[in-house]
Amino acid sequence: MARTCCLLLCRRNWSCVSDVARVSTFGALGYAKTEARSWFRGLGSFAWPHARSPACRFSSLPVKKRLARKKTVAEQPAPESCSLAVAYSTAEEYNLASLAKALQKQGLYEQKTLSDDVADVLCAAAKYKLDEEPRNMFIFREGSVVFWNFPEIERKAILQFLKPYEENSYSSTLVEQEIEALEFKHHEHRTRLVNGNIFLSPQSPDTDLEKYTFSNGMALSVKLAIWEASLDAYVESVESIIEDMKEGRTITMTREHVFRKTGELFSLRHLINLSSDLLDTPDFYWDRPALESHYLKVVRYMNIGRRTKVMNEKLTHCCELMELLSHHLEDKHHVRLEVMIIVLIMVEVVFECLHYAAKFF
Incomplete structure (x- = not known):
């Protein structure tokens, strides 16, 4: 009889502890969601209507036999001392003129001039800061965009914002599969790329041009990845x-x-x-x-x-x-x-x- 009473008492206490833990967990989640909404409330203007997105001519068929290349996984958080530069290719081309006007009207990002002989690219920096590292993006006319130090939720919001200015958009699945990402951080010595890590020098006369250079190579690589997937889909379509x-x-x-x-x-x-x-x-x-x-x-x-x-x-x-x-x-x-x-x-x-x-x- 005493053993039965003890068991009942232990079960009742354990149930109370579980209820308290459950309430604490939901409270923490609610607080995190509230904080996230407050951080990115300014991104509400990105809720643009979906543009007509014609399927990619070459990528309409699923790719089954193509092995993914080894590359940095952008979904994983970078180390505390590093940030991520992530490249996407979402369409065959962007309408940069209309996009520049939309960014200026939207007001969250400030457009920057790189050089007089830099053509077919739009550079913009975030006006508000999440940390000490600035957030820059380079939008290339050929349908690629490279984000520097942007969190994933903001990257996806900007990709949604770009849709009305795309020509011959690629499928969302293909865009998410074919990305390039490199870690970068600031270093006292000269700017360089070592083993897939970008080291930016604080003494550099123009860091924006260096970021543009690295972005140019990444944008070219991610565009080539889209074409590789397109050709693989074509090959599979003629296998029969x-x-x-x-x-x-x-x-x-x-x-x-x-x-x-x-x-x-x-x-x-x-x-x-x-x-x-x-x-x-x-x-x-x-x-x-x-x-x-x-x-x-x-x-x-x-x-x-x-x-x-x-x-x-x-x-x-x-x-x-x-x-x-x-x-x-x-x-x-x-x-x-x-x-x-x-x-x-x-x-x-x-x-x-x-x-x-x-x-x-």
């Missing part, structure tokens, strides 16, 4: 055709379909080789050797040169496949025409024979 060829089955593609798929390949090849800086160094760095060194280090660290070479090899193989299919379908078309001509000749011969027989018999 290759299997049909291997097994000797009838090719179901039409000549018009092959023509469109070939156009997609040449469009992607044009973007990589002619409309980007993947194959050469931008003119901006020619008379700035220090910045050029930073840019080339980012390019090497992100392995952009080798990735571009692999992309072009894959594109060449896909073009050869489409050329083979085109020749095959043309041959089938020619054979069909020849058969039709032969049939018409045979019909004409039969009619002539009937006419000859009716005339003499």
Whole structure:
């Protein structure tokens, strides 16, 4: 009897302790949510209506066999002594003129001038501070944006803000999958990139230009990652055709379909080789050797040169496949025409024979 009473008393006390802990937990969560709302109340103006976001032409199919590259995980918090620079690519292009007016009207970020010969990029800094480190973002016309020291909730709010000014937006899933992130911190010595960590020198004459240089390389890498995913989706879309060829089955593609798929390949090849800086160094760095060194280090660290070479090899193989299919379908078309001509000749011969027989018999 005494043992039963003790057990009941212990259960009742344990239940009380659990209730107190539960109340304390919910109270702490409520306090945290209240604090978060107060910190980012100024971001309420980012609740823009969703712009029409056409699906990416190359990335409409799911990518199953592509292995993700090893890179810094932006979702994990950086060490206390470091901050994160995170790059996204959300569209093929931004309307920078309209975006600059919207940022000025919104009032949370101050636009900054980098240099007279820096084109096709919009630099802005946050007017309010969360810590001693300033928050800068670089928005590139080719559809990429790089955030310096922005928390994740603010990054997502700005990405939502950019949607009305995007042209040919990528899917949200693709944007979240293909990101680049580097840790950065201030250091007494010269600015440099070491093992994926950016060290910024306080004695640098222009830190903004150095951040722009690192951002340029990161934006180029994340844009290339989008194109890599696009090509992988394209390759998967034609795998069934290759299997049909291997097994000797009838090719179901039409000549018009092959023509469109070939156009997609040449469009992607044009973007990589002619409309980007993947194959050469931008003119901006020619008379700035220090910045050029930073840019080339980012390019090497992100392995952009080798990735571009692999992309072009894959594109060449896909073009050869489409050329083979085109020749095959043309041959089938020619054979069909020849058969039709032969049939018409045979019909004409039969009619002539009937006419000859009716005339003499």
